[in-house]
Amino acid sequence: MKPNILDLREERCPMALLLAKRHIAKLSNNEVAILYIADPSSKRDIERFLQSKSYKIECEDNSEFCSMQVKKEA
Template sequence: MEIQSLDLREQRCPMALLLAKRACAALEQGQRIVLYVTDAGALRDIPRYLLQHGYLVEHQHSEGTTVLNVTKL
């Protein structure tokens, strides 16, 4: 199974949050997606939203970009 990814580095909140919500809602249980985020508001809002809605979120930082590994539980 290929892991999906979504590049949100050019997006700012609230658009980044809306795109992340849409992509994560399409996941089946156990599926993963990788989100690439740079906006401070998105870095705060996306993990908070996903954690409240049954997703596992892991953070990694790489060259000015935060990589969010999201798994639908």
């Protein structure tokens, strides 16, 4: 299965949040998407939105960007 990846490293809010919302809305139950985010404020906004919608989130930060794994739960 092809990885479900959305690269937002070149985007800033509000566009990063909008693109993330659109991408995540297409997920089926128990499907996972990976978001790459470089902008710290975009990361906070996306994380806050996903938490409000009860998605399961796992973040892995490195020096250049964050890799956020998002799972839609049933």
